[in-house]
Amino acid sequence: GEDVEQSLFLSVREGDSSVINCTYTDSSSTYLYWYKQEPGAGLQLLTYIFSNMDMKQDQRLTVLLNKKDKHLSLRIADTQTGDSAIYFCAESLDSGGYQKVTFGTGTKLQVIP
Amino acid sequence: DAGITQSPRHKVTETGTPVTLRCHQTENHRYMYWYRQDPGHGLRLIHYSYGVKDTDKGEVSDGYSVSRSKTEDFLLTLESATSSQTSVYFCAISESAGVNEKLFFGSGTQLSVL
Numbered sequence: 001g002e003d004v005e006q007s008l009f010l011s012v013r014e015g016d017s018s019v020i021n022c023t024y025t026d027s028s029s030t031y032l033y034w035y036k037q038e039p040g041a042g043l044q045l046l047t048y049i050f051s052n053m054d055m056k057q058d059q060r061l062t063v064l065l066n067k068k069d070k071h072l073s074l075r076i077a078d079t080q081t082g083d084s085a086i087y088f089c090a091e092s093l094d095s096g097g098y099q100k101v102t103f104g105t106g107t108k109l110q111v112i113p
Numbered sequence: 114d115a116g117i118t119q120s121p122r123h124k125v126t127e128t129g130t131p132v133t134l135r136c137h138q139t140e141n142h143r144y145m146y147w148y149r150q151d152p153g154h155g156l157r158l159i160h161y162s163y164g165v166k167d168t169d170k171g172e173v174s175d176g177y178s179v180s181r182s183k184t185e186d187f188l189l190t191l192e193s194a195t196s197s198q199t200s201v202y203f204c205a206i207s208e209s210a211g212v213n214e215k216l217f218f219g220s221g222t223q224l225s226v227l
Contacts (some may be wrong), residue, residue, distance in 0.1 A: 004155070023172050030212050030213075031214065033215075035216075040220070040221075041220055041221070042117075042203050042218030042219050042220050042221055043156070043203070043204075043205075043216070044218070045215055045216065045217070048130045048211075048213065048215065088155060088156070092213070092214045099213075099214035100158070101158075101214050101216060103155040103156040103157075104157055105153055105154065105155040
């Protein structure tokens with residue numbers, strides 16, 4: 001199966017850490033991604049992690065991958081109002097000739113000043 | 114948006130009319146995709162192209178057709194629009210369909226079918 005699930009909404013205070021969670025069902029995922037969508041815009045790739053890694057850090061962003069539980073998380077340190085957006089996780093699967101990317105439903109992050 | 118232009122940005126049309134959305138890229142990327150975004154569904158792949166005149170169906174292709182006569186342009190056509198096709202449509206491109214499929218998205222087209 002190829003379901004990617006996320007909670008719909010997260011609210012945090014400016015300066016706190018945000019943790020956005022995602023679960024997926026296909027253990028053969030090769031790469032997992034986090035995309036950010038600001039209002040009225042397309043999705044922007046934030047970061048990605050290869051499936052044989054446990055963690056990846058990129059400035060304020062930390063991605064954790066638990067393959068056993070098929071759980072992916074994105075931690076944003078020192079969350080700013082500019083981080084308010086919808087965050088999508090996605091998985092990449094070999095689909096017989098091309099890499100099929102399946103997206104979650106998105107988590108809306110609200111940052112309270 | 115990584116040299117990707119979608120047109121129009123907004124369109125209102127009536128049920129039963131044909132509609133064509135255009136995606137234009139200046140990156141010379143081989144792969145192009147059309148997605149639709151609906152509340153509660155995230156993004157779903159409609160069609161994709163892996164080269165000029167080479168296209169294939171995604172998971173929600175019924176009622177849609179595509180054409181790619183040039184590397185830079187990928188057209189999505191709704192042959193006879195229905196209200197269920199009211200959505201936000203995104204074009205995306207990628208340099209290769211290797212294992213790491215990094216997608217770059219356009220700004221989207223808001224389509225309303227009345």
